[in-house]
Amino acid sequence: MKRRQFLKLSAASCAALASVQLGKEGGFFKPATALASSGSGLPGSLGAKEVPSVCDMCFWRCPIVAKVKDGRLVKIEGNPKSPLNGTKVCARGNAGIQLLYDPDRMKYPMKRVGGRGEGKWARISWDEALDEVAHNLKKVRDKYGPHALAFFDHGATSEFHRAIFKALGTENYSNEPAFFQCVGPVAVAYMSTMGYLVSGTRQYIDMANAKAMLLVASHIGENLHVSHTKEYAEGLAKGAKLVVVDPRFSAPANKADIWLPIRPGTDTALLLAWINYVIQHDLYDKEFVHKNCNGFEQVKKAVKGYSMEWAARICDLNVRDMEAAIRIIAENRPNVSIHPGRHSTWYGRGDTQRHRALAILTALFGAVGVPGGLYFPTPVHLAHTDCLEIEGEEVEGPEESLKDNYPFADPFPGTPTGEIVKATLTGKPYPIKLWGVCGVNIMQTIPNPYQTMEAVKKLDFIFSIEMLPTETAIWSDIVLPEAVYLERYDGVYAYDGINSYVTVRQPVVAPMFEAKPPFWIANELAKRVGLKGFSCKKEEDFINAELKGLGLSIEKLMQQGGIVSLKEKPYRDTSKPVKFPTESGKIELALEEFADEDFDAVPKFEPTPAPPKGFARLLYGRVPVHTFSRTMNNLWLNHEWPENHIWLNDKVAAKLGIKDGEEVVMENQHGYRSMPIKVKVTPGIRPDCVYVPHGFGSRSKHLSKTFGKGASDQFMITEYEADPFMGASSHRTSFVRLVKGDKVLDIPELVALPRELPRYQVKKAS
Numbered sequence: 001m002k003r004r005q006f007l008k009l010s011a012a013s014c015a016a017l018a019s020v021q022l023g024k025e026g027g028f029f030k031p032a033t034a035l036a037s038s039g040s041g042l043p044g045s046l047g048a049k050e051v052p053s054v055c056d057m058c059f060w061r062c063p064i065v066a067k068v069k070d071g072r073l074v075k076i077e078g079n080p081k082s083p084l085n086g087t088k089v090c091a092r093g094n095a096g097i098q099l100l101y102d103p104d105r106m107k108y109p110m111k112r113v114g115g116r117g118e119g120k121w122a123r124i125s126w127d128e129a130l131d132e133v134a135h136n137l138k139k140v141r142d143k144y145g146p147h148a149l150a151f152f153d154h155g156a157t158s159e160f161h162r163a164i165f166k167a168l169g170t171e172n173y174s175n176e177p178a179f180f181q182c183v184g185p186v187a188v189a190y191m192s193t194m195g196y197l198v199s200g201t202r203q204y205i206d207m208a209n210a211k212a213m214l215l216v217a218s219h220i221g222e223n224l225h226v227s228h229t230k231e232y233a234e235g236l237a238k239g240a241k242l243v244v245v246d247p248r249f250s251a252p253a254n255k256a257d258i259w260l261p262i263r264p265g266t267d268t269a270l271l272l273a274w275i276n277y278v279i280q281h282d283l284y285d286k287e288f289v290h291k292n293c294n295g296f297e298q299v300k301k302a303v304k305g306y307s308m309e310w311a312a313r314i315c316d317l318n319v320r321d322m323e324a325a326i327r328i329i330a331e332n333r334p335n336v337s338i339h340p341g342r343h344s345t346w347y348g349r350g351d352t353q354r355h356r357a358l359a360i361l362t363a364l365f366g367a368v369g370v371p372g373g374l375y376f377p378t379p380v381h382l383a384h385t386d387c388l389e390i391e392g393e394e395v396e397g398p399e400e401s402l403k404d405n406y407p408f409a410d411p412f413p414g415t416p417t418g419e420i421v422k423a424t425l426t427g428k429p430y431p432i433k434l435w436g437v438c439g440v441n442i443m444q445t446i447p448n449p450y451q452t453m454e455a456v457k458k459l460d461f462i463f464s465i466e467m468l469p470t471e472t473a474i475w476s477d478i479v480l481p482e483a484v485y486l487e488r489y490d491g492v493y494a495y496d497g498i499n500s501y502v503t504v505r506q507p508v509v510a511p512m513f514e515a516k517p518p519f520w521i522a523n524e525l526a527k528r529v530g531l532k533g534f535s536c537k538k539e540e541d542f543i544n545a546e547l548k549g550l551g552l553s554i555e556k557l558m559q560q561g562g563i564v565s566l567k568e569k570p571y572r573d574t575s576k577p578v579k580f581p582t583e584s585g586k587i588e589l590a591l592e593e594f595a596d597e598d599f600d601a602v603p604k605f606e607p608t609p610a611p612p613k614g615f616a617r618l619l620y621g622r623v624p625v626h627t628f629s630r631t632m633n634n635l636w637l638n639h640e641w642p643e644n645h646i647w648l649n650d651k652v653a654a655k656l657g658i659k660d661g662e663e664v665v666m667e668n669q670h671g672y673r674s675m676p677i678k679v680k681v682t683p684g685i686r687p688d689c690v691y692v693p694h695g696f697g698s699r700s701k702h703l704s705k706t707f708g709k710g711a712s713d714q715f716m717i718t719e720y721e722a723d724p725f726m727g728a729s730s731h732r733t734s735f736v737r738l739v740k741g742d743k744v745l746d747i748p749e750l751v752a753l754p755r756e757l758p759r760y761q762v763k764k765a766s
């Protein structure tokens with residue numbers, strides 16, 4: 001198939017994704033209680049036919065319009081006023097209805113009556129549940145000190161609850177998985193180099209106007225965020241060239257002009273060789289570098305030893321393809337999208353420097369503040385309000401902080417997840433005795449869930465705020481049922497990329513059963529632990545207070561269809577130097593602040609250990625109809641993609657006698673085994689790795705639609721390494737072989753390992 005033909009098909013399949021035939025699974029679940037008015041009194045709120053709000057089926061926050069009939073949500077579409085997604089939502093956005101009406105939802109506050117992890121609960125009242133959580137928060141704080149409290153938080157509602165933990169004085173709240181299992185390394189790399197966060201919730205990369213794009217293991221289309229994917233598809237449709245570096249023939253790889261099937265763990269070697277090549281062959285933007293960058297000579301000197309021939313051997317690539325690939329990018333400079341990536345917690349060591357290398361390459365091409373390159377976010381002038389802060393007592397920090405070993409953990413929020421788990425297990429440097437969890441299924445996100453379970457066993461108390469009975473819920477002592485995004489306010493959402501706008505999430509129906517909005521839960525809990533609670537009386541107050549900065553209110557916003565556009569200036573004036581938000585005002589190609597902390601000012605290649613003999617590296621990724629484990633139990637999405645498959649190289653499969661569709665079990669280097677998983681035999685993956693889509697293999701029997709379907713990659717990760725910069729934990733440091741029937745099958749080594757690459761030595765699981 002020709003590439004252009006494929007692109008047309010791809011656009012068609014994107015559209016199909018957005019119009020998954022809803023309702024084909026036989027109607028909605030009928031709630032036990034009739035829906036009542038939310039009492040918000042907002043125009044266009046309950047009872048209205050169309051209610052503008054914001055999707056939360058993933059973190060991309062597409063503006064939506066919810067269609068409500070007789071108090072029931074019947075359809076979700078994109079908000080036509082949205083300059084980004086328009087009327088389109090993805091399959092998950094459409095299927096939000098099935099989260100709202102999921103019969104498995106946590107309906108009432110629950111108290112554990114069996115052992116932790118057994119999933120046996122008794123229904124209790126909100127008063128009993130809140131009193132018990134508050135009693136334990138106070139008890140642990142008084143006995144062990146405030147830092148014995150830890151909070152794992154993620155998503156839109158966690159801010160409300162985090163305020164309590166902050167007010168109680170702990171430093172141990174962990175933005176997990178968003179930071180410590182995902183963007184930590186890329187955030188540190190680009191903040192240090194360019195002074196701004198190019199890859200947070202948003203990604204400031206102008207793919208729609210790129211003449212060429214470089215993706216290093218970014219799986220756009222497999223991780224589907226509507227506007228991001230649209231911009232990428234638009235860029236390709238307009239003729240942008242595409243280079244993809246990935247051990248696997250991923251969705252983007254099959255659209256690439258050049259696909260480089262790199263040996264896992266060697267990406268930095270390739271990037272450093274490219275930097276050297278670009279400098280040696282005068283393929284960089286001299287004017288931009290001269291005007292806007294510090295440290296060029298240092299970089300030039302530091303990368304001199306990284307030849308293409310050396311990198312070809314390390315990366316198991318072909319020099320000709322490597323040169324052709326970088327020339328495609330260089331010839332189209334500065335209008336090139338060198339994607340910064342998002343999920344960057346791969347190997348621990350070297351992750352931050354890999355993204356530093358990407359940032360350096362971007363700067364050498366002048367691909368900043370230009371169409372097609374990285375661009376500048378729109379400043380959003382929301383008014384400051386302390387409405388959601390909870391006043392607490394001044395508390396001294398612990399003598400030894402869990403962040404101490406990570407010099408670049410600040411200014412990012414929270415404490416590294418791995419450090420909290422370790423301190424809970426060991427009691428050092430101080431005991432942690434209570435965990436609160438909100439918006440994250442910690443058993444499916446923190447590597448080494450077996451270690452997490454051991455840590456939970458050591459706690460005096462654990463509670464979680466949940467919408468569904470996840471693995472984390474079944475390990476909790478108390479579970480508080482939280483309203484889903486269609487039943488609650490969250491806050492003001494500003495999209496500060498190209499086509500920027502401001503909008504709010506508001507309830508489209510009243511909370512079902514006894515689920516409560518986060519504002520109510522946090523406020524009630526705060527009062528019970530002796531804090532004052534929020535200074536504003538209801539959610540609308542803080543939203544209106546913030547909107548005031550833009551001369552808006554919820555009412556005014558709704559009069560305009562729920563969205564107001566903002567003025568933006570994404571591109572630079574190419575005739576002038578730019579003032580970057582770094583200390584020097586320039587892009588720092590060589591980083592003295594890294595050198596001051598004994599890191600390399602210019603990235604070096606630090607090999608990560610290769611698989612031990614008989615094993616393949618475990619890689620993982622996403623499928624476009626699911627958001628990790630969060631959506632696996634959704635009736636419609638589960639119907640579309642109920643289980644995952646393990647990708648196995650066809651030559652390896654032939655040697656092992658494994659056929660496509662056969663069932664195997666993964667066994668990792670520590671002897672841990674997965675649930676059964678079907679094999680996808682393909683030439684589209686290197687022989688030294690296997691690939692498993694993430695989020696499947698639920699172990700909570702209360703999740704009736706997804707329990708036991710597929711296998712969890714997370715439960716195969718029994719060893720991880722912390723990123724030495726900020727403490728994020730690695731996810732690609734596990735290795736598996738396969739078990740078929742009762743036979744353990746070693747993975748044959750079909751590609752020789754260069755002597756410079758160390759091999760992993762099996763240690764005991766941590």
Ligand code: SF4
Pocket residue numbers: 055056057058059060061062088089090091092093094224225226227
């Ligand atoms: S990308 Fe899909 S799931 Fe994510 S916010 Fe947009 S519509 Fe919702």
